[in-house]
Amino acid sequence: MTVTQAISEASLDERDPVVRLQTVFDTGTMRLLTTRDDVGVLTAAGLVDGTRVIAFACDATRMGGALGAEGCRRIADAIDTAVRERVPVIGLWHSGGARIGEGVAALDGIGQIFAAMVRASGRIPQISVVLGPAAGGAAYGPALTDIVVMGPAGRVFVTGPEVVRSVTGEQVDMERLGGPDAHGRRSGVVHIVADSDTAAIEQARNLARLLGDQGRFCPDDVTVDTPESDLSTLLPAESARAYDVKPLIKRLLDEPGVELHAKWAPNIVTTLGRLAGRTVGVIANNPLRLGGCLDAASAEKAARFVRMCDSLGVPLVVLVDVPGYLPGVGQEWDGVVRRGAKLLHAFAEAVVPRVTLITRKAYGGAYIAMNSRALGATAVFAWPTAEVAVMGAPAAVNIIHRRTLAAAPPEEREELRARLIAEHERTEGGVNRALEIGVVDEIIKPTQTRRRIAEALAAAPPARGAHGNIPL
Amino acid sequence: MAEEIRAEMVANVWKVVASEGDTVSDGDTLVILESMKMEIPVVAESGGTLTQLAVKEGDVVQEGDLIAVIS
Numbered sequence: 001m002t003v004t005q006a007i008s009e010a011s012l013d014e015r016d017p018v019v020r021l022q023t024v025f026d027t028g029t030m031r032l033l034t035t036r037d038d039v040g041v042l043t044a045a046g047l048v049d050g051t052r053v054i055a056f057a058c059d060a061t062r063m064g065g066a067l068g069a070e071g072c073r074r075i076a077d078a079i080d081t082a083v084r085e086r087v088p089v090i091g092l093w094h095s096g097g098a099r100i101g102e103g104v105a106a107l108d109g110i111g112q113i114f115a116a117m118v119r120a121s122g123r124i125p126q127i128s129v130v131l132g133p134a135a136g137g138a139a140y141g142p143a144l145t146d147i148v149v150m151g152p153a154g155r156v157f158v159t160g161p162e163v164v165r166s167v168t169g170e171q172v173d174m175e176r177l178g179g180p181d182a183h184g185r186r187s188g189v190v191h192i193v194a195d196s197d198t199a200a201i202e203q204a205r206n207l208a209r210l211l212g213d214q215g216r217f218c219p220d221d222v223t224v225d226t227p228e229s230d231l232s233t234l235l236p237a238e239s240a241r242a243y244d245v246k247p248l249i250k251r252l253l254d255e256p257g258v259e260l261h262a263k264w265a266p267n268i269v270t271t272l273g274r275l276a277g278r279t280v281g282v283i284a285n286n287p288l289r290l291g292g293c294l295d296a297a298s299a300e301k302a303a304r305f306v307r308m309c310d311s312l313g314v315p316l317v318v319l320v321d322v323p324g325y326l327p328g329v330g331q332e333w334d335g336v337v338r339r340g341a342k343l344l345h346a347f348a349e350a351v352v353p354r355v356t357l358i359t360r361k362a363y364g365g366a367y368i369a370m371n372s373r374a375l376g377a378t379a380v381f382a383w384p385t386a387e388v389a390v391m392g393a394p395a396a397v398n399i400i401h402r403r404t405l406a407a408a409p410p411e412e413r414e415e416l417r418a419r420l421i422a423e424h425e426r427t428e429g430g431v432n433r434a435l436e437i438g439v440v441d442e443i444i445k446p447t448q449t450r451r452r453i454a455e456a457l458a459a460a461p462p463a464r465g466a467h468g469n470i471p472l
Numbered sequence: 473m474a475e476e477i478r479a480e481m482v483a484n485v486w487k488v489v490a491s492e493g494d495t496v497s498d499g500d501t502l503v504i505l506e507s508m509k510m511e512i513p514v515v516a517e518s519g520g521t522l523t524q525l526a527v528k529e530g531d532v533v534q535e536g537d538l539i540a541v542i543s
Contacts, residue, residue: 238511240509240510240511241510241511241513242510242511242512242513287510287512288512288513288515289480290480290481290512291481291507291508291510291512292510293481293508323508323509323510324508326481326508328481328482328535330535392509394509395509
């Protein structure tokens with residue numbers, strides 16, 4: 001069937017899967033892989049900015065997009081085809097879950113989708129766009145993929161408001177239970193919240209382009225030593241002042257990137273974009289939120305991002321300005337040890353080129369976790385004013401020289417403390433000691449940041465982790 | 473809809489920058505907290521009128537405490 005035929009048969013219903021699939025592809029490049037019928041799923045192939053992509057869509061005009069065995073087989077086939085062709089797959093979700101009338105056969109089908117997604121995990125980029133409800137089994141479909149984009153009408157939940165009410169007595173509507181705010185801000189299920197369906201599809205296209213056609217590094221094209229290339233002007237003058245790291249990431253990249261999990265665990269920023277012509281993944285502490293501390297959720301968010309990039313062969317840039325791990329009973333009970341360990345594991349196992357830049361400070365355990373030399377960083381750079389230490393000098397002096405300070409006469413104590421802090425900064429703080437022992441490779445000029453990072457990434461042998469991308 | 477801005481972590485209120493009744497836009501600094509030896513601006517995430525400012529300089533806020541309301 002041709003596309004024109006398919007459309008002429010379809011109503012102008014905006015839920016129409018052919019209409020939706022067409023918006024994924026470059027004009028005139030879509031070819032349906034399955035016929036339009038009552039199965040409830042359509043699959044298609046075509047180009048996204050010239051890159052081949054496979055896509056599938058639930059047919060919300062047939063039983064609310066409910067999935068039966070045959071529809072599930074189509075989705076699994078589409079994913080397997082994408083793996084064979086080594087191209088990205090985009091799924092458009094709008095489904096009430098399994099077709100109840102088909103019983104266990106439908107459940108088995110949904111299980112087959114999950115199995116296909118896991119087979120494909122880490123081998124091809126898998127992007128989900130949730131345009132309507134994705135309930136029950138359909139909730140875990142997007143959740144198993146690399147990146148989930150949600151439109152304004154997207155709703156993801158395992159059990160709907162009715163069941164929640166009858167079991168727990170909680171009164172909640174679909175939006176509060178599983179809408180963009182619930183998953184974009186609270187649960188972390190959704191990576192990107194879009195304010196229209198068109199914007200959601202556009203983000204999926206951006207991601208398919210960034211991950212499907214990653215480009216190549218051309219470091220020589222990067223401008224250096226101009227006022228515009230001085231990225232350090234984006235840091236505040238006062239060293240203790242927090243700031244938003246996002247403008248820094250924007251200036252680091254060639255063009256605005258795609259930020260994932262922008263509202264969830266915002267104390268770390270994870271962004272895909274191009275640097276010197278090639279796709280990279282940027283991980284950055286954001287001092288504006290929680291002072292840029294690492295905590296349980298942000299470590300987990302970054303760990304998943306690192307593993308996704310590693311499995312898809314995307315080099316990493318790590319921007320470090322971290323005061324430490326967030327202290328507190330809440331954090332410990334939230335599993336900051338277990339979830340923080342994921343980030344250590346993710347960086348230590350990553351084989352893609354990965355360069356660290358310490359912009360201002362790197363303290364304590366958080367220093368180690370942010371792609372340190374010990375965890376196998378390709379290169380660790382620092383700006384001239386950066387500080388690498390177990391903790392800030394005043395805090396360190398209070399611990400190391402506790403007895404000396406206590407023994408000093410009260411009127412001399414503050415002067416002694418100031419002297420000890422200056423002494424500590426000279427011997428232990430700053431970045432020179434880190435250079436001496438080789439945990440920082442080089443101090444770079446802020447005006448050469450883009451060029452030097454691109455060169456270091458380009459010089460490293462390209463590699464790709466041989467593992468899936470479990471949704472940590 | 474009113475937007476409530478709450479403390480993300482335990483902190484001292486170091487400086488109050490905005491006042492009740494001010495018109496604020498997305499990204500404007502309302503107060504500056506001091507925590508983890510850093511000065512952390514609390515910024516508006518939406519535009520509107522600052523209808524309530526629930527803290528004053530020197531206060532200690534716990535995680536979840538109300539700082540301001542924008543509507």
